[in-house]
Amino acid sequence: MSKTPKADELSKIDYMPPKSGWMDTPVEFKQGFWCYGSKAKSLETVGFPNPRQWSPADEDWKLPENWQEIVLKGFKERLDKYRSFKVFMDICVRCGACADKCHFFIGSGDPKNMPVLRAELLRSVYRGNFTKAGKILGKLAGARELTYPVLKEWWYYFFQCTECRRCSVFCPYGIDTAEITMMARELLNLLGLNTDWISGPAANCYMKGNHLGLEPHAITGNIEYMLDDIESITGIRIKPTFNRKGAEILFVVPSGDLFADPGTYTTMGELMLFHELGLDYTWSTYASEGGNFGFFTSNEMAKRLNSKIYAEAKRLGVKWIIGGECGHMWRVLHQYMDTWNGPADFLEAPKSPITGTVFENAKSTKMVHIAEFTADLIRHGKLKLDPRRNDHLKVTFHDSCNTSRGMGILEEPRYIIKNVCSHFYEMDENTIREKTFCCGSGSGLNASENIELRMRGGLPRANAVKDVVEKYGVNMLANICAIDRAALPPLMDYWVPGVGVTGVHELVANALVMKGEKERTTNLRGEPLPGVVETREERRKREDRRKEVGRRRKREEG
């Protein structure tokens, strides 16, 4: 951490490519740019190949002797299974439209972070091994051999892509680097070349149901703490249920929201909203993860982890499913789940018990995004809201990559925010909606050892926030993604200190006037509401509670 340059130093970026051609420029592993290698135990847990202790910094990565054969065989297999991969290997014309669309290129100036060149790292090997022109003309046709340095270069740069798909928006053929990165990571995975930050959570999720490895009692316990807080703020004791058969709805969130601030406030908001509605729903400790770090290793692993959601919905006999606020979770639920683990013919088309709205757009998958659910409630006037409680906030909204470019849920969260907050401001139009910039930490890159990379990758996002801070005095960055809630706070501290980060349902719950609640003096964070003067005593209590929460979490982590 100490080595990470200061913001003003880091923002001096040279975009001029080096003199030597990219094939002749060897990869250099810079500190702060890469994640630790996967642990043997994580790979063993899920049956991944080549489990061993290794470090990316080592010369020798302890690969199987026939590693080239394994990779090329895997390459061929994927070319035959994915039209996306085959077509994207073939049709790029290197027009360069994508070059400056990547947040990692903007933040680092490294030409191999241009999406086109990232893809060329793979394409060059494709040409060399699978095309006539490449086999005959070699380097002239942009072909090269799969060597050890090339493999290392793959590893370094395919874990510098957050699969955010921004390049795909601008590409005239829609070439999606996310697809290419996913394939590259699958190939690396065949050799046991994953990162600890990804394979650890994937293994946790496989055995314990969620990335963080929260066991059943830790989930109920964490939620119990939240309920205590809610009670002290609102005077209302909420009693959610877990693994309850016969509930109408199964609710699945990214597990990060059960564990750390500010995600926990989002969960508190959801608990309060569902309580207020009297919703017949249940949590599950088995399907306690909506996110899917398996998605960052292989398609098969992603499917294995995702299977729990439908399996649990079936076991509990629910009618449909609501999913919490998360980015890649929704890419998976929206574009993959039904194909992998459907058909969910044991469920019913989702119908809001409060408004009667049938969610036609989810009639096959039977899973509704909580922002869709809540927007519908507000539209039908089913919530009593007092946006003034959020009046101290000047809010802007960060579209998450996956929900904007792999789904298109843009208006729902905005509609909600505008109904629960009085002050909402959009960032530069080139940095929101389908053109949104990644937090810099998606697709399993939110580790701590690669912090410089994350701060660099997050620069375009943070810079657009800074702009609205200067223009409108924005002080809160709302989002619908658990990785954002984990990654944006340090990003803001680094580039734009003073801006908070919140989930949308935290804002909802703060504005939500609940039946039988006492007069609220603080928001969910325990901070005084606008217009309420905090006594010294109250402030002391609030700080004590924060410390206590911190201690509790530490105990659990230990």
Added chain:
Amino acid sequence: MNALLSLVAVIVLILIAFIGIKVASLHFLFGVVIPYAAIATFLIGVIYRVVKWGRTPVPFRIPTTCGQQKSLPWIKQSKLDNPSSTSGVIGRMLLEVFLFRSLFSNTKFELKEGPKIAYGSTKWLWLGGLAFHWSFFVVLVRHVRLFTEPVPSFLHSIEVLDGFLQVGALGVLISGVVLLLAVTYLFLRRVFIPEVRYISLAADYFPLFLIMSVALSGILMRYFLRVDLVSIKELTMGLASFSVAVSLEKISVIFYIHLFLVSALFAYIPFSKIMHMGGVFLSPTRNLANNSRMERHINPWNYPVKVHTYEEYEDDFREIMKDAGIPVEKE
């Protein structure tokens, strides 16, 4: 270096044709055999590539969504940028293929002191690309007159439109000039924009030089060097009807150079990035509707995977669950 090699390659092609005609007098080879071989390679190659793509499965429905999804009835969907129906997809594809819509929204960024990142629209690549592809298309269509007798009337209309600039006595056809300018622009941006130069391969420069030389030789032939149009038309009609009966020696060398370069271009297409013209139609991020929660998409190779079942999970945590008051299946 890549550019230079490509230029040399194209010059060699020109020399081959020149020597082949002027020195070796291989008129039949260059006038008949090579064009047929090139067209055959082109057709077989392109069909092979497209069929191969087409037969590769699309396991997942992965459109890149560039606008609001279809969700609640009162939220306005972006029907073109986030289509949920086939008609929307067709609209999106048509705009993409004919107007290069994605390129139209291209931006450039600038990192200023502060730091402050500013984004601006940039339309040059879109304009250059559009001019290039459309002029190429018009030039190609104009050449249909060489293979038809009588010449269809729509060609006359195209030529009238194309030739509205009357320069001197010659009817200058704009398409050819635009093609040459556009291809020159595409070449220059490759050389002068550092990022684009860095990513450019010989395989990027070669087709540009080839097309440039095709356009140049065509323009030379049309406006500057006299060619025997009657004999050329006899040859092309003969080629089209598989019965070449013209005396090939009457046609001047510039025609053979032009024809050889065109042949080289056509034969090269199936092996090159120019296949993007077919690939764009098959790109799963653009040609699929975003309806994966409404209709189940089938993966033809979906296979069962090993999962950690609830029963296994409960076996691992039964006591803990009971202590936490969580219901279990087996007591």
